[in-house]
Amino acid sequence: MLKLPALVDVHVHVREPGQTHKEDWDSVTQAALAGGIATILAMPNTQPPVFDGATLDLALNAAKEKARCDYAQFVGAGPTNASVVAALAPKAAGLKMYLDSTFGELRLDDMTLWTPHFQQFPKSAPMVMHAESRTLAAAILFSAMYDRPIHIAHVSLREEILLVKAAKERGLKVTCEVCPHHLFLTKSETPSGFAEVRPRLATQADVDSLWANLDVIDCFATDHAPHTRAEKEAQNPPPGFPGLETILPLLLTAASEGRITIEQIVEKMRVNPQRIFNLPEQPKTWIEIDENVQYEIRAAESFTRCGWTPFEGWRVKGKVRKVVLRGKTAFEDGQILAQAGSGRNVRLDYPQLEASPHILG
Ligand code: DOR
Ligand code: ZN
Numbered sequence: 346m347l348k349l350p351a352l353v354d355v356h357v358h359v360r361e362p363g364q365t366h367k368e369d370w371d372s373v374t375q376a377a378l379a380g381g382i383a384t385i386l387a388m389p390n391t392q393p394p395v396f397d398g399a400t401l402d403l404a405l406n407a408a409k410e411k412a413r414c415d416y417a418q419f420v421g422a423g424p425t426n427a428s429v430v431a432a433l434a435p436k437a438a439g440l441k442m443y444l445d446s447t448f449g450e451l452r453l454d455d456m457t458l459w460t461p462h463f464q465q466f467p468k469s470a471p472m473v474m475h476a477e478s479r480t481l482a483a484a485i486l487f488s489a490m491y492d493r494p495i496h497i498a499h500v501s502l503r504e505e506i507l508l509v510k511a512a513k514e515r516g517l518k519v520t521c522e523v524c525p526h527h528l529f530l531t532k533s534e535t536p537s538g539f540a541e542v543r544p545r546l547a548t549q550a551d552v553d554s555l556w557a558n559l560d561v562i563d564c565f566a567t568d569h570a571p572h573t574r575a576e577k578e579a580q581n582p583p584p585g586f587p588g589l590e591t592i593l594p595l596l597l598t599a600a601s602e603g604r605i606t607i608e609q610i611v612e613k614m615r616v617n618p619q620r621i622f623n624l625p626e627q628p629k630t631w632i633e634i635d636e637n638v639q640y641e642i643r644a645a646e647s648f649t650r651c652g653w654t655p656f657e658g659w660r661v662k663g664k665v666r667k668v669v670l671r672g673k674t675a676f677e678d679g680q681i682l683a684q685a686g687s688g689r690n691v692r693l694d695y696p697q698l699e700a701s702p703h704i705l706g
Contacts, residue, residue, distance in 0.1 A: 347634040349611055351383035351627060351668060353618035354589060355438075355473075356498055356522060356566035359385075361407045362400075363392025368571040368650045370411035371685050375648040376569070376589040378676040378683060381632040381665040382614075383414045384624060384691060385589075386438040389421035394451045396421045397429050401436065405690065412688030413681065414670060415627065419473065421451040427461035436692055438622065439471030439496075444480045447543040448570065448583050456483065463491040471622050473498050477544050481505050485512050485519055494518035496621055499568050501527040501544040503554035510561045520621050522564035523555055525592045526655060528599075539577050539655060541584040542570070559609060563617045567592050571651035587649045591642055591656050597634065597663025625695040629672035638664040648681070 354377065360368040377385050389395035395404050395418060404418045417438035420430045430440055442462060443451045453459055466472055473496045476484040481497060488495040500506050500521045512519045532546040540546055570585025599605045639662045644654045668676040675683035689695060
């Protein structure tokens, strides 16, 4: 039995408010726990999008009532809300900026709309970019001009990982994440409707360059983006894959094949997410894994509401047996034991030692 720190997923689409037929705070946190993940950071492209105080409260109230693991909620950058989201920074996971086209309404096309966010969002709070290819180069330029850290979501291309590497070598404040589907799937292998995802699945050369540059990748994140099977089978399927329950078995299988180490998995799914996103220690929290169990991935056995997985039938090695969250067993042998509402907001519900210097003496 392998005992590891509980993992963090910094990129999850919860779908609540607005699209709870795809997922909600209850089902998504059950999926997280089953995947060995005890903290999720939720993206703001819900319906309505989370982009001001009222919509943030809508998401946080649902989370407070239903979440079974720890969490925080991103706010989304819009054309006119820079001062509003800057004021919400202490309550939020960070700011998400959609600079390229994807699912939902949040999108900042014109670079003049980026400027107020770079000027006003607190430098100490995380800023995450959906910025593909040349947009990524522009985002890095803004980070350099305003001298503030940025985190690049779902890097998928060779040209992107090499650009992030070059930026880091020059001392720029750039971190990045890579998703399992970009590490394990290529565009030629996956059937059409089910292959829709942003960033798109790429070529074998792109996949190879991600594996060859593991040291440039700060985090693995799922971009868990559930859409139902019926939606994926219809005309114009929405982009997005579920991922919470498959990321760790896929990585453990890669570890069993010598492609990555367990230490690298922990670094990219606990240590670095905690540092980059200012996350608290979770006392008495760990996961237990049976490294030798082999099984086939089956959507029918998963907790996500979406009902399918791009990894259906894949044979993997390594199973999450148990998750202990703050001293309580939250998941064990396929059963969710944590109660709805037992999850904590990592921004609001943990003791803020920095904010109370008198307690520290
Ligand atoms: O494929 C994607 N789906 N990429 C995104 O950036 C958004 C996500 C979603 O929300 O469905
Ligand atoms: Zn996403």
